[in-house]
Amino acid sequence: MKRGHKKWYKGVRQVSFVALAAPLAVMPWMSIVEANSNNYVDRILHLSSNYHADGNPAASLYVGEKDIDFTTRDTFRVTLPPGVEWNRVPAGLENATAVLMTESTLVVTPAGPNIVNNDGDQADKIRIPLDIKVNGATGELKVKVEPMDSTITSGEYTFAIVRTGKTIAVADTVEAIGETEADTGIVRIEEASPGQITRGSSTPVTFRLPSQFEWRDIKLTGTGGFTGATFTNIIKDGNTLRATLNIPAGSKDRGFLYVKPRVKPKDGAVPGDVYVSISGTELSDAEVVVAKYQKWGANIKVEQVNQILSSKFDDKKVVKMTIEETSPGAFIGGREVEVEFPSTVKIVGTVTPSGNIVRHLISYSGSDVRGVVNSDSNRITFTIPSTSTPSGSKRKLVFEAAIAVKTGTLGDIEATVEGAGIEKQKVLVAKVIPPVIPKAAGEGKLRIGLQGQEAPDIFLAETMPGAIRKAIDMGPLGTENGFVVVYLPKGVTYTTTPKVEVIEGDLKIDTASVQIVKAESIYDAITFNVKAESTKPSKIRISGIKLGLDRSVPEGVMEAKVAGYALSHPFNSKVFNVTTGSAFQYASVITPAPTDTKMSGSFTIGSTIYRIGDNEKVMDAAPYIKDDRTYLPVRYVAEVLGVGEKDIVWDKAAHTVTLFKGDKVVQIKVGERKIMVNGTVVPTDVVAEIKNERMMLPVYHVVQALGAKARWDAESQTVFIE
Numbered sequence: 001m002k003r004g005h006k007k008w009y010k011g012v013r014q015v016s017f018v019a020l021a022a023p024l025a026v027m028p029w030m031s032i033v034e035a036n037s038n039n040y041v042d043r044i045l046h047l048s049s050n051y052h053a054d055g056n057p058a059a060s061l062y063v064g065e066k067d068i069d070f071t072t073r074d075t076f077r078v079t080l081p082p083g084v085e086w087n088r089v090p091a092g093l094e095n096a097t098a099v100l101m102t103e104s105t106l107v108v109t110p111a112g113p114n115i116v117n118n119d120g121d122q123a124d125k126i127r128i129p130l131d132i133k134v135n136g137a138t139g140e141l142k143v144k145v146e147p148m149d150s151t152i153t154s155g156e157y158t159f160a161i162v163r164t165g166k167t168i169a170v171a172d173t174v175e176a177i178g179e180t181e182a183d184t185g186i187v188r189i190e191e192a193s194p195g196q197i198t199r200g201s202s203t204p205v206t207f208r209l210p211s212q213f214e215w216r217d218i219k220l221t222g223t224g225g226f227t228g229a230t231f232t233n234i235i236k237d238g239n240t241l242r243a244t245l246n247i248p249a250g251s252k253d254r255g256f257l258y259v260k261p262r263v264k265p266k267d268g269a270v271p272g273d274v275y276v277s278i279s280g281t282e283l284s285d286a287e288v289v290v291a292k293y294q295k296w297g298a299n300i301k302v303e304q305v306n307q308i309l310s311s312k313f314d315d316k317k318v319v320k321m322t323i324e325e326t327s328p329g330a331f332i333g334g335r336e337v338e339v340e341f342p343s344t345v346k347i348v349g350t351v352t353p354s355g356n357i358v359r360h361l362i363s364y365s366g367s368d369v370r371g372v373v374n375s376d377s378n379r380i381t382f383t384i385p386s387t388s389t390p391s392g393s394k395r396k397l398v399f400e401a402a403i404a405v406k407t408g409t410l411g412d413i414e415a416t417v418e419g420a421g422i423e424k425q426k427v428l429v430a431k432v433i434p435p436v437i438p439k440a441a442g443e444g445k446l447r448i449g450l451q452g453q454e455a456p457d458i459f460l461a462e463t464m465p466g467a468i469r470k471a472i473d474m475g476p477l478g479t480e481n482g483f484v485v486v487y488l489p490k491g492v493t494y495t496t497t498p499k500v501e502v503i504e505g506d507l508k509i510d511t512a513s514v515q516i517v518k519a520e521s522i523y524d525a526i527t528f529n530v531k532a533e534s535t536k537p538s539k540i541r542i543s544g545i546k547l548g549l550d551r552s553v554p555e556g557v558m559e560a561k562v563a564g565y566a567l568s569h570p571f572n573s574k575v576f577n578v579t580t581g582s583a584f585q586y587a588s589v590i591t592p593a594p595t596d597t598k599m600s601g602s603f604t605i606g607s608t609i610y611r612i613g614d615n616e617k618v619m620d621a622a623p624y625i626k627d628d629r630t631y632l633p634v635r636y637v638a639e640v641l642g643v644g645e646k647d648i649v650w651d652k653a654a655h656t657v658t659l660f661k662g663d664k665v666v667q668i669k670v671g672e673r674k675i676m677v678n679g680t681v682v683p684t685d686v687v688a689e690i691k692n693e694r695m696m697l698p699v700y701h702v703v704q705a706l707g708a709k710a711r712w713d714a715e716s717q718t719v720f721i722e
Helices: 003-020 030-034 570-576 634-640 699-705
Strands: 037-041 045-047 060-065 076-079 084-086 096-100 105-110 125-129 132-134 139-146 155-162 167-171 175-177 187-191 202-208 213-224 230-237 240-246 255-265 272-280 286-293 298-302 306-309 317-325 336-340 345-347 349-351 357-360 371-373 379-383 396-405 411-419 422-433 436-440 444-447 458-462 471-473 479-481 483-487 492-494 499-504 508-519 523-532 539-543 546-549 556-563 582-590 601-604 609-612 615-618 624-626 629-633 648-651 656-661 664-669 674-677 680-683 689-691 694-698 710-713 718-721
Touching (some): 037 155, 306 317, 306 396, 317 422, 499 508, 634 694
Antiparallel strands (some): 139 155, 167 187, 213 255, 230 240, 317 396, 411 422, 601 609, 710 718
């Protein structure tokens, strides 16, 4: 150090004695004098429990100047731990004198022209050879430096480790192994201290595995004092291996042996730790875990389970999955590993105008094998090579893919992984929530055949900010405005335009855009546009709803549906081939009070004349007998039973006729052996058929469905209905 700096610190040290008389006048630089040396041990020894340096110490403690020159007043104490003793005052002591105070304590004072008050020497240090003997101490040994009245830095410094026994065995690595033979981790056997094992010796050693495993091979490498060590006379007997350990002569350095077992599980081996127990004349007994045995299979990990908005094709959340062999070779070469998502999930990418996905958004970074996505965009296939991985490492299959979810899909999304020796596993990859939760304000009851009926309000509650979109990115096709549609079942109409408003949050809608439209050219619907997206979840109320129901609406639960570009991306509809929105229960449909009039009539086989009460009428199709059944025109039978023409609805496209009579709704479809009565299936033994452009059905089934009776007069070939 520079001379000027050392003189300045000497001045500081002299002033500090004055400060002792005035403790309240503590100066900020006083702490400097409390740590004035660099102390260290030059090497850590591995010793036996009876080690004796005997004048030839293998390690030394150094105490070196830091900021202030040592003086003859810098006396300090060096103490050994319990169970360790000084043999004598070390003969190789440098730049100091020492007095042995006890068997474990040495008091040291700097001395000599090379260290004391030498202002120009920056590397002044005291060397204290550790001429010691071990007398009962074990474990980690530390020498303690105590400053006494000096500026020497105090501290404890590890100088040795004492272990019982001749050798210590540890596993350098623990390998995962499977159902074929494989190398385990390496076992390191080291001398507890130099000379514990006789040099030039050849002694027997034994290695044992658990009974469920057997030996295939063993390799040995020696280093340090055991360089050149070998195994000879190797005998493998199931889970036991015996050999002769040959230690070379000459070296006095501490020796190390590195043993690499190769083992094979037997049939019925139980997954778990694989131990090797070690014994021998020159080796201390030990048991070491060298491997973890696992059945063939895979460890599957999904990096993060994301929350995805249903129906949003532009909400491209990524699934990153890693499929790793439980042990090298677990995946059978030449076979395929498949990762399949449900049909309601697609791996997204560029979408053509026709709805086909091309250039999937998927990466295989970090994967040993690239996958292939199927044409349905919901399955990834990895073909496992027949060749093994380099250095016998475990094979990994990795992919990172963006996915979209079909409209109406909610809850957990699981992928199925199987193939190439992997048992089928289901893995959670995402959680799906809807962009909005639609709900009716109460339990509404609507009657068939009535117009202008008051219906419950509808609430649309956002599940997260911005779920209702103002504009939709269509890629190269540009953007589309976001709008919401709430539509009703066929046969139900809005009789007035409802009011639409935001009652919670900061979403903004265009109230002037609210109008009644035909959704898909069939369904009555209201629609409105979005002006600004929300920054906190918002709620929309649709109120003042009045509906009309015609007689084709079935009795029971009525659902409404919510859709529109603001909620469902057009690509989602194209990719999943979906044309409907998300349904929710809205109201119950009930029938009006009965207004039945009891009527009767008759039909004669082969005649187009039929009677209603006392009146004769002409029909355009005559009854006939087929397979011992009397077929009558459904329309005229319904008329006899009081069903007016307006209460008979014929759906030509569906080949279905619907009859309304009081509290009954009867549906008959050509070619089906059943009749629907108020939504309940009533089986029939024959089917309705079309003849001369009229639907014909055995009279019994029509009459029974409408709650009437029929009587057959064989002599006149006439059916009487009442």
